[in-house]
Amino acid sequence: MWRWLRRPDVLMVLASAPTYVTTREALKVLDPQTLTPLRFLGSAAVLGIFLLLRRQRLQLRWRDAPRMGLAALLGYAGYGLLLNMGQETVPAGTTSLLLNLSPVFAFVLGYVVLRERTTGMGYLGMGVAVVGVAVITLGDGIGGVGGFNASALYIVAAALLLAVFLIVQQPLFKRLGAAEVAFWGSLVGGLATLPTANPLAGAAGAGDLAGAGPAFWAALVVLIVVSTALAYGFWNVSLAGTSVAAGGSLLYVVPVFSLLLGWLLLAEVPSAAAMVGGAIALTGVVLLNRAAKTYIPTVELEAAR
Numbered sequence: 001m002w003r004w005l006r007r008p009d010v011l012m013v014l015a016s017a018p019t020y021v022t023t024r025e026a027l028k029v030l031d032p033q034t035l036t037p038l039r040f041l042g043s044a045a046v047l048g049i050f051l052l053l054r055r056q057r058l059q060l061r062w063r064d065a066p067r068m069g070l071a072a073l074l075g076y077a078g079y080g081l082l083l084n085m086g087q088e089t090v091p092a093g094t095t096s097l098l099l100n101l102s103p104v105f106a107f108v109l110g111y112v113v114l115r116e117r118t119t120g121m122g123y124l125g126m127g128v129a130v131v132g133v134a135v136i137t138l139g140d141g142i143g144g145v146g147g148f149n150a151s152a153l154y155i156v157a158a159a160l161l162l163a164v165f166l167i168v169q170q171p172l173f174k175r176l177g178a179a180e181v182a183f184w185g186s187l188v189g190g191l192a193t194l195p196t197a198n199p200l201a202g203a204a205g206a207g208d209l210a211g212a213g214p215a216f217w218a219a220l221v222v223l224i225v226v227s228t229a230l231a232y233g234f235w236n237v238s239l240a241g242t243s244v245a246a247g248g249s250l251l252y253v254v255p256v257f258s259l260l261l262g263w264l265l266l267a268e269v270p271s272a273a274a275m276v277g278g279a280i281a282l283t284g285v286v287l288l289n290r291a292a293k294t295y296i297p298t299v300e301l302e303a304a305r
Helices: 008-016 019-026 032-053 062-086 092-112 120-138 151-174 178-196 214-240 244-252 254-266 272-292 296-304
Strands: none
Touching: 008 214, 019 092, 019 214, 032 062, 032 178, 032 214, 062 092, 062 151, 062 178, 092 151, 092 272, 120 272, 151 178, 151 214, 178 214
C-alpha cells in the first residue's frame, strides 16, 4: 500500500481533491480576483524554497520563455481566475465534474487544428460527455436551484484553457524539471493576476483578513501548499513521463474525492442532477480517452515542432 501511495499520479489525485473545497471556503472571505494571485504567489514561494533547499539551479532559457509564459497564463492565471469566479456559486463536487470536459476540448482542438481523427467510440464518447455536462448545468446541481446558472460557464471556460495548457506545456518537460515548471507557472500566473486583486473587497464586502476564522486560514494553507504547489508538482512529474491523454486522465478520479469532501466539510449534498450528469460525463470521457489513446501523442508531436 505504501508503495502505491508513493506514485506521483496517485499523490496528484490526493493533493488535487481538496482544491475545490478549500477554494469555496476561501471565497467566503476573499473575492476571486484577490484569491487567485494569493494562491499562486504563495505556491511560487513554497516551490522556490523547495528548489533552494535542494540547491537546484533554474534551467529556463530564453528559447523556452515564450512557451512557459503562455502556459502560465493559460494553466495558472486564466484557469485559476475562471475557476474562482465560477466557484462563487458552483459547488465543489460539481466543479470537479465540469472540469472533466478538458479531454473533450483536447479532442476537438486536435480535430480542428491538427486534423486528428478518432474512431466511432471517440465520437460517441464526446457526445455522451457533452450530454452529461448539460444535465449538470441545466439541472438543479448548480447553486441549489433549478435552471441555468451562468457561473457554470466560467468552469467550462476553465476546462477549455486547461486543455490548451496541457498541449502547450508538454514540450517544456524535455528541458525543465517538473518542480521548476510549476514554480515558473505559479510565479508568472500570480504576477499576471496581481493587478486584478482588491484585498479591501472581500466576499462579504469587508475583506478583513485579521478577523477571518481558523477555517479560512486552514483552507488557504491547504490550497496553496497541497492543492497548488504539491498538486501541480506531482502532476508535472506524471506528465513528464507520459502523454497528455494519459496525464489528463488522472483528473477522472478527482471528482469522487471532491464530492465526498464537499459533502463532509461543506455540507454540499450532491443533487440528483450532479450525480446522474456526472456519471454520464465521466462515462463519455472514459470512452473518448480509450478511443483517442493512439491519436493524442500525434497532437503532442505537432505542438512540439
